């Protein structure tokens with residue numbers, strides 16, 4: 472049986488998912504097809520920043536920075552549990568007054584490009600004080616501190632998926648495309664579930680290619696007769712380090728090659744160092760962190776740090792690939808991070824919308840722009856409104872009361888629930904009065920109640936979905952607990 476939809480979206484990263492969420496809110500019939508897990512592509516491999524992109528000012532990308540800063544303000548309100556303001560320290564390592572002046576000027580512009588900025592404005596900071604003395608090298612005495620925001624990238628994707636589903640969107644993960652053809656009635660897609668062998672067929676007049684770095688590959692495979700996108704793929708790698716930072720601030724380090732890298736808080740007891748930027752032509756299914764990238768990141772951070780970071784500090788590494796618009800001029804780190812939406816119409820009256828480039832930070836705006844563009848060729852669709860929405864876990868919550876109500880659960884676990892899920896965690900906590908009610912204890916603060924929620928409500932089908940994209944408990948789960956959890960997931 473063929474199910475009729477308004478839009479078929481390919482790709483369950485942040486951009487595809489935000490388009491699905493916004494379209495479903497408008498009352499459109501949406502199906503989203505993802506080949507693996509939600510957020511299994513670039514959207515779980517980012518630096519986790521919701522930011523204007525201070526460094527893009529160097530390339531004069533003022534309008535992108537302004538747009539992203541505007542989005543930052545909105546996203547903090549839409550998902551206050553998941554998107555948090557953070558202070559970033561830029562230590563001065565060069566004694567050049569001109570360099571300091573340029574940084575302070577950049578920060579002044581950054582603060583003033585955001586019309587509704589509610590975050591603390593940038594200022595100078597002394598770093599030869601007790602709290603940083605054993606962290607920075609002796610020659611680092613001063614710096615600047617500015618505000619941005621950070622998130623948990625893959626959880627942000629899940630929140631959009633939940634919003635889309637609450638508005639009747641169909642979201643299918645681990646799907647193989649058996650056939651994608653164009654007919655007089657629209658795009659007809661037949662997909663098969665990789666686990667259950669179950670097949671479904673959908674038809675819609677509009678097809679959205681939101682496959683991120685796979686965008687050109689998808690075009691070649693299924694849409695070869697249409698004009699192809701000019702993209703450059705740039706790989707970025709991160710190191711998760713088992714190191715405590717002095718406080719809850721992040722650090723921006725200037726590198727000798729003119730790039731910048733970030734050292735940010737991550738899960739409790741860990742920090743995140745990244746990223747590299749390497750032109751990439753390899754397989755998108757198998758992106759590895761190269762030893763040279765590890766060497767580069769450690770050396771760049773160690774210019775500043777008193778106790779050098781070493782490979783022994785590395786707990787985990789990950790790489791992602793940015794799909795960037797190829798302007799044919801700039802090198803990898805100078806290419807624009809802005810997005811482009813390409814709308815193509817076929818002779819049969821069907822349309823393809825291709826999403827090119829973009830940032831985690833601008834996904835909400837990208838989704839609205841996509842729908843505004845589509846509405847021009849579908850005037851009967853409801854009008855797209857740029858209105859304030861709350862992501863599902865972002866409902867107001869009295870945290871003190873919450874901690875009291877569930878005081879039988881270890882406080883670190885409750886803090887993780889709040890940080891990752893916001894009010895979504897009430898789904899499995901309501902009615903629980905003791906640890907025994909939480910079911911099997913899988914270790915690392917993971918109880919059966921949360922696992923059951925993730926399996927039934929958040930599209931978890933494999934252990935990696937659960938341990939690396941819904942949570943990051945993969946960092947601290949031991950082998951015995953891992954086996955027990957695998958067994959449990961297998962038999963559900």
Ligand SMILES: Cc1cc2nc3c(=O)[nH]c(=O)nc-3n(C[C@H](O)[C@H](O)[C@H](O)COP(=O)(O)OP(=O)(O)OC[C@H]3O[C@@H](n4cnc5c(N)ncnc54)[C@H](O)[C@@H]3O)c2cc1C
Pocket residue numbers: 481482483484485486487488504505506507508509510511512513514515516517518519520521522648681682683684685689705706707708746790791792793826828829830831832833
């Ligand atoms: C190293 C790095 C650091 C970054 N840091 C930041 C940051 O701090 N802040 C920020 O704002 N941005 C950041 N970004 C950018 C941001 O992560 C990306 O712009 C964003 O995640 C792209 O999302 P997407 O949905 O377009 O692509 P993806 O997340 O890659 O999603 C595309 C999806 O399409 C699926 N797909 C592909 N082909 C098919 C098919 N044939 N059938 C079905 N599904 C298919 C894939 O499996 C994938 O899940 C960073 C990027 C990188 C690489």
